[in-house]
Amino acid sequence: MADRPTKIVVDLSKPKGQRETVVELTDEEIAEREVRAAEAEAQRIADEEAQAAQEAAKTAAHEKLAALGLTPEEIAAITK
Amino acid sequence: MQHIETIELTSSQASFTFSSIPQDYDDLVLLMSLRTDNNRTDDDSLISFNSSTSNLSIVRLFGNSSSVLSIVNPPGFAGFTTAASTQANTFSSQKLYISNYTRPTEKAYSVDNVTENNVSFASQDIAAGLWGDTAAVNSITITMAKGTNFIAGSTASLYGVTAGGSGTVTTA
Numbered sequence: 001m002a003d004r005p006t007k008i009v010v011d012l013s014k015p016k017g018q019r020e021t022v023v024e025l026t027d028e029e030i031a032e033r034e035v036r037a038a039e040a041e042a043q044r045i046a047d048e049e050a051q052a053a054q055e056a057a058k059t060a061a062h063e064k065l066a067a068l069g070l071t072p073e074e075i076a077a078i079t080k
Numbered sequence: 081m082q083h084i085e086t087i088e089l090t091s092s093q094a095s096f097t098f099s100s101i102p103q104d105y106d107d108l109v110l111l112m113s114l115r116t117d118n119n120r121t122d123d124d125s126l127i128s129f130n131s132s133t134s135n136l137s138i139v140r141l142f143g144n145s146s147s148v149l150s151i152v153n154p155p156g157f158a159g160f161t162t163a164a165s166t167q168a169n170t171f172s173s174q175k176l177y178i179s180n181y182t183r184p185t186e187k188a189y190s191v192d193n194v195t196e197n198n199v200s201f202a203s204q205d206i207a208a209g210l211w212g213d214t215a216a217v218n219s220i221t222i223t224m225a226k227g228t229n230f231i232a233g234s235t236a237s238l239y240g241v242t243a244g245g246s247g248t249v250t251t252a
Contacts, residue, residue: 037227
């Protein structure tokens, strides 16, 4: 069975040297952590898909400009 | 700028919290050197104030060795953290500046960070964050977005910044 995750809490109202406490996450904290992880992963996938779509559109646009007869320098001049 | 406390992890931890933050500064600065056990090149770390994960928003300008993006997530973004598939013993550098943390207004913060990898790929991020709550900030928690852990050797230092007599912030 895996160890239960822990966290450090530093209570700044206490004297130095007595501030740090390591405590296990509660069931509620573990559940919240899993929800946030799922949301973050879904967002990461969405971001990567959006980035890929943007790159594909950029490549297609460059190809169309080249097909119209623009040189790479001319394409760079109007797209950068 | 006055040092308040430094945490240095001696074992993996899911999060770390500064609680009972003194209320007699004007701004806070959090400097972090972090690495996560997530099996990627980098991962998002998140901030929460007073144990609340609500009313957080972010606007980021992100770049790496191949692309530049403007991103508005995840809420509570606190910087990119170097992750487990990068060169061993490298850590991200993350700076957060939290302005007017005791005033009864929304709390703005900025993020300035890079992942450290010592190879061609690395990520940089600057971001403007907001916590839409009027409560004074009395605790700050940093965690990983994807439910992974900060590894031993990660550090976080909290500083307080006080405005000088002229009203400008003193940083000496």
